[in-house]
Amino acid sequence: MRFSPFALAALPGLASAQASVPAVASPGIGQFVQVLAMLALVLALIVGAAWLMRRFSLLPGQAGGRLRVVSGVMVGPKERVVIVEHGETWLLLGVTAQSVNLLHTEPRPADAPDAQQAPLPPFAEKLAALMKKGKA
CATH class of the missing domain: 1.20.5 (Single alpha-helices involved in coiled-coils or other helix-helix interfaces)
Known part of the structure; x- marks a missing residue:
């Protein structure tokens, strides 16, 4: 077998090129x-x-539009006072982890915003339209 002089000159270069290529680590358990x-x-x-x-x-x-929570405030770690609208009546309720108590009842104020008049956010409108398309 005869080797050309160019092949012998290239051998040291190949050895150094292979040594300079870093080894690729495979993903381990840490990753x-x-x-x-x-x-x-x-x-x-x-x-x-x-x-x-x-x-x-x-x-x-929630609740099919018959009930609506108008406002609420936390008065303790697990206690709230909420105003719930039912038709034309507002109920002031004390809510705890064990019970719900009626604190006061009053007619709905005339200047209160109507739940049906409030426009939906743009995302909610698009989602409602997509859900109607899916059901049809």
Whole structure:
């Protein structure tokens, strides 16, 4: 076997080129645990946001439109005072972890905003239109 002089000259260069290429590390268990931790964090944030919305009555249209929470204030760690509209009557309720008590009843004020007149936010309008298309 005969080698050309150019092939012999290229051999030292190949050896140095192969030595300078860094080895690619494969993903390890540490990266897998990190991805799982981030996924758990995102899921916890979603569950927490849903709990807050339910806790503070931020979900519109509950109870089929017959009842509406007009206002509410926390008066303790688990106690609230809320104004609930039922038809043309406002009910002042004391809400605790164990019970709900009627504190006062009065007719709906004339200057109170109407729940049906309040426009939906743009996102809610689009979502309602998409849901109607899906049912039809």
